[in-house]
Amino acid sequence: MADLQYKIIVGLEIHVQLRTKSKMFCSCALEFGAEPNSRVCPVCLGMPGSLPVMNKQAFEYSVLAGLALNCNIPMFTKWDRKSYYYPDLPKNYQISQYDLPLSEKGFIEIPLESGETKRIRIIRAHLEEDAGKNVHSASSYSQVDLNRTGTPLLEIVTEPDMNSGAEVRALAVELQRLVRFIGVSEADMQKGHMRFEPNINMKIIRNGKEYRTPIAEVKNLNSFRALERSVTYEAQRQLSEFLETGIEFGMGNKTTRGWDDEKEMTVLQREKEEAHDYRYFPDPDLVPVELTQEWLDEIKSRLCELPLKKQLRYVQEYNLSDYDAGVLTADRATADFFDEVVNAGGDPKRVCNLLTQTGLKITKEKNCNITDLPVTPKGMADLAKMVDEGTISASSATTIFEAMVQTGKQPDVLASELNLVQKSDAGELESIVDQVIAENSEAVADVISGGKKEKKARGFLMGQVMQKSKGQANPKVVSEILAKKLK
Amino acid sequence: MEELTAKQLRDKIASGQIKSLDAVNDVFSRIEKYEPVIGAYISTFKEQAIEQAEQVDKKVSAGEPLGQLAGVPIAVKDNMCTTFGATTCASKILENFHAPYNATAVEKLIAADAVIIGKTNLDEFAMGSSTENSGLKKTVNPWDTTRVPGGSSGGATASVAARMCSAALGSDTGGSIRQPASFCGVVGLKPTYGRVSRYGLVAYGSSLDQIGPVTQTVEDAALMLNVIAGHDSSDSTSVNETIAPTYDYLEKLNEPVEKLKIAVAPQLNAGADQQVQNTLHEAINIYKNLGAEIIEVKMPHLDYAIAAYYIIATAEASSNLARYDGVHYGHRTQNPKDYVEVYSKSRAEAFGQEVKRRIMLGTYALSSGYYDAYYLKALKVRNLIRSDFTKAFEKCDCVMMPVAPTTAFKIGEKTSDPLQMYLSDIYTIAANLAGIPGISIPCGFDDKDLPIGLQILSPAFTEDKLLRIAKMYEKENNWYDKRPNI
Amino acid sequence: MAEKIDNEQVRKVAKLSRLELTDSEIEEFTGQLGAILEYVEKMNELDTETIEPLAHCLPVSNVFREDIAKESLGTEKTLANAPKKDETYFLVPKILDDNSGA
Numbered sequence A: 001m002a003d004l005q006y007k008i009i010v011g012l013e014i015h016v017q018l019r020t021k022s023k024m025f026c027s028c029a030l031e032f033g034a035e036p037n038s039r040v041c042p043v044c045l046g047m048p049g050s051l052p053v054m055n056k057q058a059f060e061y062s063v064l065a066g067l068a069l070n071c072n073i074p075m076f077t078k079w080d081r082k083s084y085y086y087p088d089l090p091k092n093y094q095i096s097q098y099d100l101p102l103s104e105k106g107f108i109e110i111p112l113e114s115g116e117t118k119r120i121r122i123i124r125a126h127l128e129e130d131a132g133k134n135v136h137s138a139s140s141y142s143q144v145d146l147n148r149t150g151t152p153l154l155e156i157v158t159e160p161d162m163n164s165g166a167e168v169r170a171l172a173v174e175l176q177r178l179v180r181f182i183g184v185s186e187a188d189m190q191k192g193h194m195r196f197e198p199n200i201n202m203k204i205i206r207n208g209k210e211y212r213t214p215i216a217e218v219k220n221l222n223s224f225r226a227l228e229r230s231v232t233y234e235a236q237r238q239l240s241e242f243l244e245t246g247i248e249f250g251m252g253n254k255t256t257r258g259w260d261d262e263k264e265m266t267v268l269q270r271e272k273e274e275a276h277d278y279r280y281f282p283d284p285d286l287v288p289v290e291l292t293q294e295w296l297d298e299i300k301s302r303l304c305e306l307p308l309k310k311q312l313r314y315v316q317e318y319n320l321s322d323y324d325a326g327v328l329t330a331d332r333a334t335a336d337f338f339d340e341v342v343n344a345g346g347d348p349k350r351v352c353n354l355l356t357q358t359g360l361k362i363t364k365e366k367n368c369n370i371t372d373l374p375v376t377p378k379g380m381a382d383l384a385k386m387v388d389e390g391t392i393s394a395s396s397a398t399t400i401f402e403a404m405v406q407t408g409k410q411p412d413v414l415a416s417e418l419n420l421v422q423k424s425d426a427g428e429l430e431s432i433v434d435q436v437i438a439e440n441s442e443a444v445a446d447v448i449s450g451g452k453k454e455k456k457a458r459g460f461l462m463g464q465v466m467q468k469s470k471g472q473a474n475p476k477v478v479s480e481i482l483a484k485k486l487k
Numbered sequence B: 001m002e003e004l005t006a007k008q009l010r011d012k013i014a015s016g017q018i019k020s021l022d023a024v025n026d027v028f029s030r031i032e033k034y035e036p037v038i039g040a041y042i043s044t045f046k047e048q049a050i051e052q053a054e055q056v057d058k059k060v061s062a063g064e065p066l067g068q069l070a071g072v073p074i075a076v077k078d079n080m081c082t083t084f085g086a087t088t089c090a091s092k093i094l095e096n097f098h099a100p101y102n103a104t105a106v107e108k109l110i111a112a113d114a115v116i117i118g119k120t121n122l123d124e125f126a127m128g129s130s131t132e133n134s135g136l137k138k139t140v141n142p143w144d145t146t147r148v149p150g151g152s153s154g155g156a157t158a159s160v161a162a163r164m165c166s167a168a169l170g171s172d173t174g175g176s177i178r179q180p181a182s183f184c185g186v187v188g189l190k191p192t193y194g195r196v197s198r199y200g201l202v203a204y205g206s207s208l209d210q211i212g213p214v215t216q217t218v219e220d221a222a223l224m225l226n227v228i229a230g231h232d233s234s235d236s237t238s239v240n241e242t243i244a245p246t247y248d249y250l251e252k253l254n255e256p257v258e259k260l261k262i263a264v265a266p267q268l269n270a271g272a273d274q275q276v277q278n279t280l281h282e283a284i285n286i287y288k289n290l291g292a293e294i295i296e297v298k299m300p301h302l303d304y305a306i307a308a309y310y311i312i313a314t315a316e317a318s319s320n321l322a323r324y325d326g327v328h329y330g331h332r333t334q335n336p337k338d339y340v341e342v343y344s345k346s347r348a349e350a351f352g353q354e355v356k357r358r359i360m361l362g363t364y365a366l367s368s369g370y371y372d373a374y375y376l377k378a379l380k381v382r383n384l385i386r387s388d389f390t391k392a393f394e395k396c397d398c399v400m401m402p403v404a405p406t407t408a409f410k411i412g413e414k415t416s417d418p419l420q421m422y423l424s425d426i427y428t429i430a431a432n433l434a435g436i437p438g439i440s441i442p443c444g445f446d447d448k449d450l451p452i453g454l455q456i457l458s459p460a461f462t463e464d465k466l467l468r469i470a471k472m473y474e475k476e477n478n479w480y481d482k483r484p485n486i
Numbered sequence C: 001m002a003e004k005i006d007n008e009q010v011r012k013v014a015k016l017s018r019l020e021l022t023d024s025e026i027e028e029f030t031g032q033l034g035a036i037l038e039y040v041e042k043m044n045e046l047d048t049e050t051i052e053p054l055a056h057c058l059p060v061s062n063v064f065r066e067d068i069a070k071e072s073l074g075t076e077k078t079l080a081n082a083p084k085k086d087e088t089y090f091l092v093p094k095i096l097d098d099n100s101g102a
């Protein structure tokens, strides 16, 4: 058993709920937590005679996401029906896309722990409608809620380019940031806005011979943690199974497994791909979508610098820490605001500190975006400049920032209103220092003698000066004057 | 009042000569008399109809503006959703189904002040050519009660033929308006696919289905089309005014057709019964005498229309009818042992044999391994059929052919052999595959005094011209004056 | 596709169609579907190698609605036709497998 190497191979299917106001093919509102079966109409209920009409926003969001995933966007796309019977699927077919998805052949870069990035290829991303929910209660019946039925979903399918649980998680996290950044999804895991289905198998090399284990698909994971753990668990399980039985990948031996969150293990759901025959065919109720170059260009113009690229730029150009750059690029509003402040002349590091320490604390308290605050990029840049120029102290900057949020006033106005402008005028400060030296001969002696009391005495004198100047003296200038006078 | 067409009745109601209430009462007394024999209706709404009629009469006396069908008693095929009564599709699976909304075409009737008097029988889910496949009742032909009314809009055409309404709405997927219209001696118009909203029409073959009028005269068909045609934002396949404008079809009706060129396909027509062929010939001669030029065309692919149709329509149907599963509405089996049995038993219990057969055929045609050979092939053949028409229409204004190879056949005559039944749709199916409009107008009788129809087909969205061409014939031959002797 | 449809295939199709058929129905459908399919094979007389499939006759594409939420039916109307329900849900016999497919 000495010569054994192995590698996990994972491809991912991700369903991302789009951030539209209404459903994919009807006007029912998308509302999380509404009373069961209260957001349903003849169309999403699949009533006899009802017909679907496409939500334009959902289509444009999907194209935008496809572009952000570096996909090729074909100029012609259409709708197909995918047939299967399940109580949460009222028409017993799902409107989806089969042979002509609206985007294909792209990639996403994901950050690795090493600080490098890895490119994961995207096979396709297509638009489809979600099913409802079956609620399994304790009684002998299952309850069916159709509120979610017809919710627009973007299904993204990757190539099997990931080789560890951590990589799979990194992709999921990066994708969440990406779709939020471009505004196509809230991607709220708690609300089931992102669901993952990893396809996992192992490449094993034993005694120079290569083997592949049968693929297992783990269904319906809706947290990063479950996703990562299920991949890690499943890889280990497949390895043990192979070592025990020697079972190899073959036609029709793909299995479907579920994730048991309590036991932290995957559980077999379906042996083999049981005769699933989806009978895809073009949906006769819907017409195709033909993009024009102008339309595509217009959608393209809504794209921005993507978060990972931005993050790397902040680290390289501005010398920010990877962590801080990550915080600034967690959402688009913050990142855009940061960019604007820097463009208005704010020092990136100083602005980063103000935003990550004070700004994000305030937005968290208020549960809003940085752009919702009455602080302009120009005001923010001015505030940063005032610190750098010594007009105010770093700690006063926090106070002024908070006051700006409350009053909407400019930082220079607030600095003088709050008496936080530092006195740097050497002449004025010198007379205060002289006064303090005259009044505190004991401390002065301690400083001059240079004994172990020196440091404390120097601090005392400094404090006296600050007190006399009502806290407005620039400490740097004061300590220079003190040093000169007490040589 | 039964001698009045819908248009005449509307005019008399509007001018105060006749009360809508009297017209409606008259229709209901006819229904009471003849319905036990004919069996055209699945449900009727006497109380509501009387109320509606009284409202129209009030409007008339108040001098308020009136809709185009003010006070006229209209029947609706029971595969269109209505908030009143059940919407059954003549199926046990929907026997007690109450739709929460009105089909757009029904809404338009109501907006035109029509009085909806009832919902008519059909082959279950519109699958059939004789109305014998109704899961709920039997309809007979008013001209000979031992014969079928045709199908699937047999209830609608029988009720118009027996004057148990002034006009009706039917639906046509493969001839379901035109063929029963021909069998019952009335006018049946299948508009261009996309001309009339399908919203609320319970789908059979979605790419083929189209709602259209069943009437006594061509003029009534134009009147009904005026009311129901037009874009509907709830139906993605309904065409808007920019692509194909609608017209005032009544107004256009009297414009002359200049230099009319009619195409016939002799090879194709040779398949029809001799009496049908002779009558068709006479009808075309009338056009000739009116100055029309008759040309011969070959439409080589129309021979394959039935094959392509029964794959495409059933494939779509297998998917459209998947929703009837006993979960959210409709029939559910008693005591299912699990949810899968809710599906398989509810469906087995409540669908009739023809519906099952078509679901099976369609499912097979779409299933893995057979899709290319059947479904995809059928779509290609469909394209060839459409191009036959495109080429023909480069040389003519319309194509004329029989509606059906025979006149109304005996009840039970074809029920044992589904393929024979399918083959009787040979002349009507192509128009649905090509998406073009077609009309069936009475053009004579056979030796058993059974009506024969003339079918006229024209290019997409030329209903105005199609109606004018039909009207030319009707002016020469008032076949609609002849009534069945019930 | 030259081989004729048999009972086994018909049984499979019945399962896919969620139709519980009796043995005699299977037998009957096998014969009828066989005859219809044989007729349908007539299409093979046509060379369609270069012909585009035509799913739709309409000269129409890009039909959209704006993303505006409107009033829904409401729970009561939604459940009005349900064969089995409780206050707010449709009810089906307990689902033990997960055969969802989205």
Ligand SMILES: [Mg+2]
Pocket (backbone or CB within 6 Å): A096, A128, A155, C101, C102
């Ligand atoms: Mg999917």
Ligand SMILES: [Zn+2]
Pocket (backbone or CB within 6 Å): A023, A026, A027, A028, A039, A040, A041, A042, A043, A044, A045, A150
């Ligand atoms: Zn809805």
